[in-house]
Amino acid sequence: xxxxxxxxxxxxxxxxxxxxxxxxxxxxxxxxxxxxxxxxxxxxxxxxxxxxxxxxxxxxxxxxxxxxxxxxxxxxxxxxxxxxxxxxxxxxxxxxxxxxxxxxxxxxxxxxxxxxxxxxxxxxxxxxxxxxxxxxxxxxxxxxxxxxxxxxxxxxxxxxxxxxxxxxxxxxxxxxxxxxxxxxxxxxxxxxxxxxxxxxxxxxxxxxxxxxxxxxxxxxxxxxxxxxxxxxxxxxxxxxxxxxxxxxxxxxxxxxxxxxxxxxxxxxxxxxxxxxxxxxxxxxxxxxxxxxxxxxxxxxxxxxxxxxxxxxxxxxxxxxxxxxxxxxxxxxxxxxxxxxxxxxxxxxxxxxxxxxxxxxxxxxxxxxxxxxxxxxxxxxxxxxxxxxxxxxxxxxxxxxxxxxxxxxxxxxxxxxxxxxxxxxxxxxxxxxxxxxxxxxxxxxxxxxxxxxxxxxxxxxxxxxxxxxxxxxxxxxxxxxxxxxxxxxxxxxxxxxxxxxxxxxxxxxxxxxxxxxxxxxxxxxxxxxxxxxxxxxxxx
Numbered sequence: 001x002x003x004x005x006x007x008x009x010x011x012x013x014x015x016x017x018x019x020x021x022x023x024x025x026x027x028x029x030x031x032x033x034x035x036x037x038x039x040x041x042x043x044x045x046x047x048x049x050x051x052x053x054x055x056x057x058x059x060x061x062x063x064x065x066x067x068x069x070x071x072x073x074x075x076x077x078x079x080x081x082x083x084x085x086x087x088x089x090x091x092x093x094x095x096x097x098x099x100x101x102x103x104x105x106x107x108x109x110x111x112x113x114x115x116x117x118x119x120x121x122x123x124x125x126x127x128x129x130x131x132x133x134x135x136x137x138x139x140x141x142x143x144x145x146x147x148x149x150x151x152x153x154x155x156x157x158x159x160x161x162x163x164x165x166x167x168x169x170x171x172x173x174x175x176x177x178x179x180x181x182x183x184x185x186x187x188x189x190x191x192x193x194x195x196x197x198x199x200x201x202x203x204x205x206x207x208x209x210x211x212x213x214x215x216x217x218x219x220x221x222x223x224x225x226x227x228x229x230x231x232x233x234x235x236x237x238x239x240x241x242x243x244x245x246x247x248x249x250x251x252x253x254x255x256x257x258x259x260x261x262x263x264x265x266x267x268x269x270x271x272x273x274x275x276x277x278x279x280x281x282x283x284x285x286x287x288x289x290x291x292x293x294x295x296x297x298x299x300x301x302x303x304x305x306x307x308x309x310x311x312x313x314x315x316x317x318x319x320x321x322x323x324x325x326x327x328x329x330x331x332x333x334x335x336x337x338x339x340x341x342x343x344x345x346x347x348x349x350x351x352x353x354x355x356x357x358x359x360x361x362x363x364x365x366x367x368x369x370x371x372x373x374x375x376x377x378x379x380x381x382x383x384x385x386x387x388x389x390x391x392x393x394x395x396x397x398x399x400x401x402x403x404x405x406x407x408x409x410x411x412x413x414x415x416x417x418x419x420x421x422x423x424x425x426x427x428x429x430x431x432x433x434x435x436x437x438x439x440x441x442x443x444x445x446x447x448x449x450x451x452x453x454x455x456x457x458x459x460x461x462x463x464x465x466x467x468x469x470x471x472x473x474x475x476x477x478x479x480x481x482x483x484x485x486x487x488x489x490x491x492x493x494x495x496x497x498x499x500x501x502x503x504x505x506x507x508x509x510x511x512x513x514x515x516x517x518x519x520x521x522x523x524x525x526x527x528x529x530x531x532x533x534x535x536x537x538x539x
Contacts, residue, residue, distance in 0.1 A: 002027045004066065004073035008038055008052070011078050017042040021079075031069060032062035032448070036529065038079060045472035045532040048269070048291070048449050053078040063289050127159065129191045129205040129240055131184065131231075135212030135298035135339060138165040140187035142194050160194040163187035169298070170227050171212040177226030181234030188238045200239035207231055207249045210257050211299030211334055217251060219381040224251075254332020258302035259317055261293035262328060265451040272322045290326070292450035294524075294534070296516070298339035299382075303437075303524055304330040307444045312433060315442050329444055331437070335382035336519070338455045338512050341425065345511065346372060347383045348424040350406055357406055363417035363511035364410030367490035370507075371407045410507070414486035418514045426518060438523045446525060450534045456520075459512045460536045462502055475521065475531035482517060486510040 008021045021041055025034055031052055039046045052060045054077060060069045071077065125144050132139045140163040145156035166183040167173065173180040184207075195203055209228075217224040232245045242248055252260075266272055271290050292305030307316075307329040317328045335344065345363065353359045364370070378384050426438045437443040452460075460466050463481040465473045493506050505512075520526045526534060 004071075004075075006034070006066070006071060006075050006077055008077045008079050010042075011053075011080050013081070016081070017044050017079075025066070027067050027072075028065050030063060030065055031060045034066065035062065036532075039532065040529065045474065046449075047081075047472060048535065049081045051080055053080050127195045127199055127203045128156075129188075129195075129203060131165070131187070131205075131207035133170045133207055133209040133213065135169045135171065135210060135215075135300075135337060137169060138167075138184065138187075139163065140165065140184070140191060142191055160190075163190040169212040170209055170231070171216040171224075173227055173230075174216060174220055174223040177223055178230050180227040181230035181232075184231065184234055188234070188240075192239060201241060203240045205235050205238065205240040205242055205248065207235065208252045208256075209250070210252060211254070211297060211332075211337060213251045214254070214334060215299055215340070215381055219379075254300060254302060254334060255317060255330050257300070258293065258295070258304035258330035258332055259319065259328060261295045261302060261453075262290075262304040262306075262330070263319075263321065265291045265293045265453075269451075272324075290448060291535075292446075292448055294450050294452040294456055294520070296452075296455040296519070297337045298455075299337040300332050300334045300340075301336045301519060302330065302332045303443070304328055305446070305448065305450065307447065309444045311444060312442050331441055331443070333439075333441075336425065338508070338515065340380060340382040341421070341515055342508055342511060343377065343380050344382055345420060345424060346377050346408065348420065349408065350377060359406060359408050360411045361408040362411045362413035362420055363486075363514065364408060364412075364507055365488055365490040365493050365510065366410050366412040368410040368507050369407055371405050373405050377406070410490060412487060412489060412510075414483055414510065414514070417486060417510060418518070421511070421514050421518055422522075425515075426523060428522075437525070443524065446530060446533075448533070450526075452520075452534050452536045453538065455512060456516060457536045457538050458502075458505075459509060459516055461538070462498075462505075462509055463513065466536050471536045472532055472534070473536075475526075475528045478513075478517065478531075482510070482513040485513060 003024045004027050006023050006025060008023065010016070010018050010020070012018070019042075021038060023034065023037060023041065025037060035050055035052060036046055038052075039050070051062075054060060054070070059080075060071070060077075066072075066075075125146050128143045128145075130141045130143065132141065142159045143156045144159035163186065165187050166185075167179075170180050170183075173183070191203075191205075192200065213224060213227070216227075228249055228251075232242070232249045235249060236242050236245065269291050290306040293302070295302040305328065306326055308327065311327075311329060315329055315331060317330050319326050319328065335341075346361075349359050349361060427440070428436075428438050430440055432440055433442040435443060435445065457466065457471075460473070460478070463478075463485060465477060465481055488510075490507070493509075496506075498506060520534065521531070
């Protein structure tokens with residue numbers, strides 16, 4: 001392997017790494033790999049706005065090798081920055097691709113959200129209403145677009161602010177399905193106020209339900225269908241256009257959810273190189289080809305990124321956006337969201353201590369305890385159903401007859417917490433493919449930068465790892481913060497200033513931080529050096 005020497009001069013801002021760096025790198029290394037090595041040499045995190053420029057200040061494409069870029073032994077380069085807003089790029093929900101039409105992408109039937117093939121060009125703005133029905137809440141977004149298009153794809157932007165429907169996730173209406181539709185009324189009214197009256201009748205409305213409803217469909221299909229019917233009734237009575245009700249209001253697959261997150265991330269960072277309507281100044285482009293997406297919700301988690309390798313059937317997705325074809329690796333892990341994992345860990349402890357009614361919980365803070373019924377613990381199909389290989393059988397549940405209620409007492413033990421999650425959730429003993437994540441699931445080699453959002457962001461934000469200047473942090477910093485939060489007692493945790501949302505989750509941050517570590521580092525293989533490629537953002 002031929003090594004060449006390159007000299008790189010920092011021309012970053014004064015508060016960024018300064019000086020001149022001499023690196024010995026393979027001639028066939030990519031520009032991105034050189035940037036990673038450069039950041040390690042400078043003791044800083046790789047940011048997506050970092051780039052390398054030639055002596056003539058031309059930006060080098062990160063996917064090109066040094067040879068392809070004309071960089072030879074003894075070359076002099078500049079380390080520079082292109083401004084890209086990365087902290088909170090915009091609040092596009094992961095279903096914005098539902099809003100502007102419904103055409104099939106690839107073979108999985110993804111319903112397109114903020115991108116639509118337009119047959120006629122209209123100078124006026126059109127609108128769409130999208131309900132994102134997650135496992136813990138339902139959000140409503142209004143999108144706006146104009147008749148212009150780029151390579152057959154229209155470009156949309158969020159119009160107005162997000163509306164949150166009443167109650168929790170739609171699946172929580174299983175006992176009163178008729179109330180599900182009513183919970184959306186406040187957001188329907190908000191959309192009516194935001195969209196011009198003359199556009200109401202032509203404005204399509206969509207609702208996509210995610211993992212929470214996928215689970216309910218497995219455990220109680222009657223309640224699931226009743227909830228969807230209630231939603232369809234409410235939306236059909238609105239002034240908006242509800243066509244093909246079974247497609248416009250439906251449960252989306254895990255692959256679709258992952259693809260929507262990927263499209264959202266790349267649209268937000270302008271990886272598609274498009275100009276959004278209503279924005280007069282040109283948007284800065286990312287300096288990487290695409291951004292991967294990591295989503296951690298209440299009931300599931302998804303990983304999606306662009307890959308050029310040949311993949312086994314069921315793991316790839318083909319899509320065409322803004323005149324370009326993309327092959328995505330995507331996989332959704334049902335029952336690996338923070339809400340379902342919490343329940344699975346309660347069940348695991350109970351089955352390990354079948355003769356006890358008071359059980360120590362290493363992930364809960366010392367001084368905190370919670371009493372739960374057997375029904376609460378074993379009601380989810382993530383625990384007793386066929387959703388996961390680590391589910392418990394009805395025979396396991398029948399063996400627990402000691403009492404109706406069980407009390408879990410916090411122990412504040414980080415190492416035992418990590419061990420409990422690892423043995424309950426992850427199986428790395430076998431892989432039928434060339435490479436796997438966990439549980440025998442295929443995963444190609446990671447490449448490029450990633451956005452990590454939802455609970456990935458919420459937990460890191462609570463741990464004070466994200467700041468207004470950077471959403472990157474070192475892996476060791478995450479481990480230290482996890483150790484600290486897991487050592488806190490309940491009384492110490494209650495002294496921390498928190499938002500109302502954080503207050504309800506205060507006792508579970510140790511568990512969730514350990515879950516994130518096991519998922520990202522041990523599961524998806526973001527090792528110590530690759531960790532800096534993750535950008536934790538509120539999206």
